[in-house]
Amino acid sequence: MKCENCGVNEATVRYYQNINGDKKQLHLCSDCAESLGFTSFSNIFSPMFLDSKNYDFLEEPQVCNVCHYSFDDYLKTGLFGCPNCYESFQDRLDSLFLKLHGKTRHVELEKENKTKKEVTEKSNLSKKDNKLDELKEKLKALIEEEKYEEAAVIRDKIKEIEGK
Amino acid sequence: MWYKEISNDSDVVISTRIRFARNLDNYKFVHMLNSNEKNEVLDKVKNAINSEYKFLDIKNIDETTLFSLVEGHLISKEFAAQAEGAIVINDDNRLVAMVNEEDHLRIQAFEPGFNIDSCYKNIKKFTDSLEEKLKFAKSKKYGYLTSCPTNVGSGMRVSIMLHLPALTKIGVISNILEQVTALGLSVRGLYGENTSAYGNIYQISNQRTLGLLDTEIIDKVKIVVTTIINEERKARNKINSYKLQDEVYRAYGILKNARILKEEEALKLLSKVRLGVCMNIINEVELSKVQQMMIDTQSNSLQVICKQALSEKEEDIKRAEYVRKELD
Ligand SMILES: [Zn+2]
Numbered sequence: 001m002k003c004e005n006c007g008v009n010e011a012t013v014r015y016y017q018n019i020n021g022d023k024k025q026l027h028l029c030s031d032c033a034e035s036l037g038f039t040s041f042s043n044i045f046s047p048m049f050l051d052s053k054n055y056d057f058l059e060e061p062q063v064c065n066v067c068h069y070s071f072d073d074y075l076k077t078g079l080f081g082c083p084n085c086y087e088s089f090q091d092r093l094d095s096l097f098l099k100l101h102g103k104t105r106h107v108e109l110e111k112e113n114k115t116k117k118e119v120t121e122k123s124n125l126s127k128k129d130n131k132l133d134e135l136k137e138k139l140k141a142l143i144e145e146e147k148y149e150e151a152a153v154i155r156d157k158i159k160e161i162e163g164k
Numbered sequence: 165m166w167y168k169e170i171s172n173d174s175d176v177v178i179s180t181r182i183r184f185a186r187n188l189d190n191y192k193f194v195h196m197l198n199s200n201e202k203n204e205v206l207d208k209v210k211n212a213i214n215s216e217y218k219f220l221d222i223k224n225i226d227e228t229t230l231f232s233l234v235e236g237h238l239i240s241k242e243f244a245a246q247a248e249g250a251i252v253i254n255d256d257n258r259l260v261a262m263v264n265e266e267d268h269l270r271i272q273a274f275e276p277g278f279n280i281d282s283c284y285k286n287i288k289k290f291t292d293s294l295e296e297k298l299k300f301a302k303s304k305k306y307g308y309l310t311s312c313p314t315n316v317g318s319g320m321r322v323s324i325m326l327h328l329p330a331l332t333k334i335g336v337i338s339n340i341l342e343q344v345t346a347l348g349l350s351v352r353g354l355y356g357e358n359t360s361a362y363g364n365i366y367q368i369s370n371q372r373t374l375g376l377l378d379t380e381i382i383d384k385v386k387i388v389v390t391t392i393i394n395e396e397r398k399a400r401n402k403i404n405s406y407k408l409q410d411e412v413y414r415a416y417g418i419l420k421n422a423r424i425l426k427e428e429e430a431l432k433l434l435s436k437v438r439l440g441v442c443m444n445i446i447n448e449v450e451l452s453k454v455q456q457m458m459i460d461t462q463s464n465s466l467q468v469i470c471k472q473a474l475s476e477k478e479e480d481i482k483r484a485e486y487v488r489k490e491l492d
């Protein structure tokens with residue numbers, strides 16, 4: 001493995017970093033280790049190191065926490081290591097999927113939204129149907145009782161709902 | 165076997181295949197598994213299928229038989245070449261699943277001719293019954309999770325195998341294939357290199373699998389393939405002539421009389437005869453027989469039929485013998 005700082009020399013030293021349980025590894029050649037000030041383990045946690053922009057190569061190890069496959073491994077093999085890789089690499093997947101599929105999300109999400117909409121529409125519809133039936137019953141009863149004035153009001157209401 | 169049957173649009177479409185890629189939850193993808201884990205996957209699948217299907221460990225299948233399945237397009241070459249895996253297969257080979265190929269499960273349904281709907285019905289039935297017993301890797305965001313992200317989402321690949329000799333002959337095939345590619349489908353010549361495909365057999369498949377309903381994928385393939393079928397038929401009407409009849413009968417004559425027949429030559433000649441049969445130029449042989457010979461004259465399939473291992477020289481002689489017998 002090459003040094004992750006200069007990319008030229010063979011890495012001979014490995015440093016570990018543990019931030020809130022998030023373990024990261026750093027492989028360096030001895031020259032870089034020295035020039036970066038990693039002469040002892042404790043230096044890794046020095047504030048100077050963590051704040052410095054020079055060390056942002058530390059930020060993205062991009063390794064799947066289940067199978068330890070890296071995104072670089074994917075670029076080499078064209079395959080992911082395990083189902084969890086999809087979660088581990090999700091930041092990089094939208095652009096990848098856009099290239100491969102022209103879309104970024106599974107269709108069921110869209111479908112679910114669609115069905116939800118259809119369901120609410122349907123339930124609105126059935127509410128409407130119920131009300132209509134109710135009014136028609138009432139109309140029938142009023143006509144039977146010969147209450148024509150009231151019946152006319154109900155009839156107009158029915159017309160209004162049916163017209164919608 | 166289904167490939168000898170004649171069905172919808174068999175004059176142009178040889179076969180329809182639908183493939184589902186599925187993986188078991190809680191396992192790494194196949195290329196990351198050790199032998200023990202691979203065996204666990206095999207056992208899980210074995211215990212989940214019902215008695216309608218045979219479960220064949222490929223360790224117990226001899227190489228010639230295995231590669232004859234490759235020649236019948238029932239399994240992939242890569243799968244046949246590996247040591248660990250299994251095949252789940254039903255009686256008439258309409259359903260063939262590869263276990264531990266690139267994904268834990270590559271389930272395939274086949275039909276002769278252009279029959280996407282019945283393929284889909286079959287594969288869905290089998291896969292749903294498996295999904296009752298096995299938990300597949302699936303996420304809300306991305307759908308079915310597959311080893312290669314080109315299959316993620318539906319995990320579905322619809323492939324149609326087409327015989328397009330007339331479009332090839334009038335010189336528009338590369339143009340048509342380019343247009344198909346531009347529509348987001350993939351095309352490949354089945355024999356030889358893409359640019360010099362012999363036998364005039366092409367496979368068209370959907371390329372995209374994410375963010376699309378199965379029915380949307382199917383509809384797209386249906387529309388494109390239907391258009392190609394019509395174009396091929398139009399082209400066949402255009403090229404019908406004495407010259408073509410002569411070509412067809414010459415091909416038939418060689419097949420009926422040759423004493424030495426190479427695999428590639430046999431396929432080229434059978435391609436011509438197939439065209440002649442479909443255009444009613446020649447009635448001496450049935451389409452189903454031509455279809456069968458196109459599979460059976462391939463090296464491994466031939467050796468399975470002859471029940472013996474053959475050197476290349478012997479093979480060419482046996483092939484000629486087999487074809488003569490079939491056409492008699
Ligand atoms: Zn260095």
Ligand SMILES: [Zn+2]
Nearest residue numbers: 064067082085
């Ligand atoms: Zn992983």
